Amino acid sequence: MNLFDVYPLYDVTPVSAKGVVVTDEKGEEYLDFYGGHAVISIGHSHPHYVSRLKDQLDQIGFYSNAVQNPLQAALATKLGNLSACGDYNLFLCNSGAEANENALKMASFQTGKSRIIAFHNSFHGRTSAAVAATDNPAINAPINQLQQVTFLALNDLAAFKREVDKGDVCAVILEAIQGVGGLDEPTTEFYKNIARLCKQNHVVLIADEVQSGFGRSGRFFGFQHHDIQPDIISIAKGMGNGFPVGGILIHEHIKARYGMLGTTFGGNHLACVATLAVLEVIERENLIENAAALGNYFIEKAKEIPQVKRVKGRGLMLGLEFDFEVAELRKGLIYNQHLFTGGAKDKHVLRVLPALNITKEHLDMFFDALKKELYKA
Numbered sequence: 001m002n003l004f005d006v007y008p009l010y011d012v013t014p015v016s017a018k019g020v021v022v023t024d025e026k027g028e029e030y031l032d033f034y035g036g037h038a039v040i041s042i043g044h045s046h047p048h049y050v051s052r053l054k055d056q057l058d059q060i061g062f063y064s065n066a067v068q069n070p071l072q073a074a075l076a077t078k079l080g081n082l083s084a085c086g087d088y089n090l091f092l093c094n095s096g097a098e099a100n101e102n103a104l105k106m107a108s109f110q111t112g113k114s115r116i117i118a119f120h121n122s123f124h125g126r127t128s129a130a131v132a133a134t135d136n137p138a139i140n141a142p143i144n145q146l147q148q149v150t151f152l153a154l155n156d157l158a159a160f161k162r163e164v165d166k167g168d169v170c171a172v173i174l175e176a177i178q179g180v181g182g183l184d185e186p187t188t189e190f191y192k193n194i195a196r197l198c199k200q201n202h203v204v205l206i207a208d209e210v211q212s213g214f215g216r217s218g219r220f221f222g223f224q225h226h227d228i229q230p231d232i233i234s235i236a237k238g239m240g241n242g243f244p245v246g247g248i249l250i251h252e253h254i255k256a257r258y259g260m261l262g263t264t265f266g267g268n269h270l271a272c273v274a275t276l277a278v279l280e281v282i283e284r285e286n287l288i289e290n291a292a293a294l295g296n297y298f299i300e301k302a303k304e305i306p307q308v309k310r311v312k313g314r315g316l317m318l319g320l321e322f323d324f325e326v327a328e329l330r331k332g333l334i335y336n337q338h339l340f341t342g343g344a345k346d347k348h349v350l351r352v353l354p355a356l357n358i359t360k361e362h363l364d365m366f367f368d369a370l371k372k373e374l375y376k377a
Helices: 047-057 070-083 096-111 128-132 157-164 188-200 269-284 287-302 327-335 360-375
Strands: 014-018 021-024 029-032 088-093 115-119 149-152 169-175 204-208 232-235 246-251 308-314 317-322 349-352
Touching: 029 360, 047 269, 070 088, 070 269, 088 096, 096 128, 096 169, 096 204, 096 232, 096 246, 115 157, 149 157, 157 169, 157 188, 169 188, 188 204, 269 287, 287 308, 287 317, 287 360, 327 360
Parallel strands: 115 149, 115 169, 169 204, 204 232
Antiparallel strands: 014 021, 021 029, 088 246, 232 246, 308 317, 317 349
């Protein structure tokens, strides 16, 4: 049997990793400034994370949600305190797509409506409703197009108001920073007005924090830069540092009922411990503050490179925009400079998503490698 061939792969085979360094099967080391799509938030093989997972495996790794699991309550408390979102309730699942799927379902349950407003260049996942709300026709099958989704330009408030005023919208789903799309952001004015109009029209506001959450933007959640309160917050990626975890935070004004949502693997013992370990490291090592400070340092360093038109994003969720497509640059960074970076739907943007515990020295190494690749003979 062969693998179903849907991924173009670089010719690199990682076999071990520590901190921000990945080692391949030949013993070659790579500086990881991508973290496997923003997943590695506290560095590879962090000792506290490894110890917590090993200890849990010695006890129990999994049982279903048909029984009590005190780790889920411990996680909800820790997450509520650290994120300042204690007035939300937590539902745990397995991925960002599943989180957004459940968020959209909850919105429809809450409002009795079915139309979704999403935004151009959005990415919310590859499951049915999540991919329907993703602005990429290439991955939307005909069955996904049965969903009622209206795409609007980011920051076009007049267009948004026209659509919401029609009265048939159940949910608005919005990324605080568009990860896959190319690091564009809603303005504070736009986000605040969206929140106001959603409240006035009984529309559920979903903050997709799958990539921008867990400290990556320099605040625990990206929407916190704009001083608004969503109805539902979707989370995943960096929360498990590589262990598959996802979830939604549901504001307490939205009431639960049995059978509304369900999951087999979500919130299992290992997933909870992985996320608790991440939160503990973020808190102990002040990683949110580190992401904010080093994001500012990165932006200043990027200004020294003439080919960089602008830097997009916040904290350690950043994009370097060039006046050329970056696919060959990314390839050169991997093969010539041993540096992992990411691409985006905007082919001119180089995406940078390192672990939140990198140092200035790591950023200096990044820019040295970038300059070498840009200026090579």
